[in-house]
Amino acid sequence: MNSEGAIRLRPHHLLCVQRFRGLGYSDVFVENLSEVVDHVESGEPVEVVRGRDDVCSACGEDCDEESVAERDAAVLNAIPEPTLASARELSAEEMRELCRGCRWFAVCHG
């Protein structure tokens, strides 16, 4: 959360908060992401950031930052403004394309 109380999300997490199904890398990760999703769904502010965000902060995975950054870049390329409102306007097909290759694809798009 930033100093003004906005949840900090990197671009591709604008998709993940829409598709969260209660599963994740660990109990701590799931609990944190559940809180982030509740925050977002209640209409609280979101700040889009580069790099690690308020979802990554609870994740113990040693993720491939390069491929994660590539997914962020693809999302930034697909939506005119990196906002939750813009991300919500993506079609199901556009979102599937942006999510291709993610290990959670079957959960989010099954």
Ligand code: SF4
């Ligand atoms: S498939 Fe991956 S990138 Fe897409 S919404 Fe799910 S977790 Fe996020």
